[in-house]
Amino acid sequence: MKLLSILLVLLACNQPSTSSNTTTAASSSTTETLAVHDSIVPPAYDNGKLIKINKSEEEWKNQLSEMAFHVLRKEGTERAFTGKLWDNHQKGTYVCAGCGLPLFSSETKFDSGTGWPSFYQPITKDCIADFEDNSHGMDRTEVECARCGGHQGHVFPDGPPPTGMRYCINSVSLNFVKQ
Numbered sequence: 001m002k003l004l005s006i007l008l009v010l011l012a013c014n015q016p017s018t019s020s021n022t023t024t025a026a027s028s029s030t031t032e033t034l035a036v037h038d039s040i041v042p043p044a045y046d047n048g049k050l051i052k053i054n055k056s057e058e059e060w061k062n063q064l065s066e067m068a069f070h071v072l073r074k075e076g077t078e079r080a081f082t083g084k085l086w087d088n089h090q091k092g093t094y095v096c097a098g099c100g101l102p103l104f105s106s107e108t109k110f111d112s113g114t115g116w117p118s119f120y121q122p123i124t125k126d127c128i129a130d131f132e133d134n135s136h137g138m139d140r141t142e143v144e145c146a147r148c149g150g151h152q153g154h155v156f157p158d159g160p161p162p163t164g165m166r167y168c169i170n171s172v173s174l175n176f177v178k179q
């Protein structure tokens, strides 16, 4: 009986390391991809250039929820006041829901009244890529995750100090990692 309990304890102790080994080994499996997007996956650089992530439409479809796919990969927009993060006031880091790249800090989040998470600046200059967007008859600047190209939202020049910019981001494009 005593031997059995020792064995059970040993098994219990082994479990976490066994599962983390499995996760590392199966780095390309769907399970791993799903686990990645709600935690911080720091940027990696090659000769000073951010190493990008290129996945097929099929791979993104398998990894993301229908809504996240629509917004991140098809430049959709979630309805205002419906997302999980517009009213989040906790301290932490907002990462790309597609690849886990840290994009925004709670330090720069502000209440814009728009119903979308709003920030006055990204964590670093090179984590966000911006593009002119003249669709829907509007003259806007689209912002994307610089690593996976996932659509985040738009940036407008009507934000608060110190930058005067308003990064208007879809909740579904982000995941929040509490500090």
Ligand SMILES: [Zn+2]
Pocket: 096, 097, 098, 099, 100, 101, 145, 146, 147, 148, 149, 150
């Ligand atoms: Zn990304």
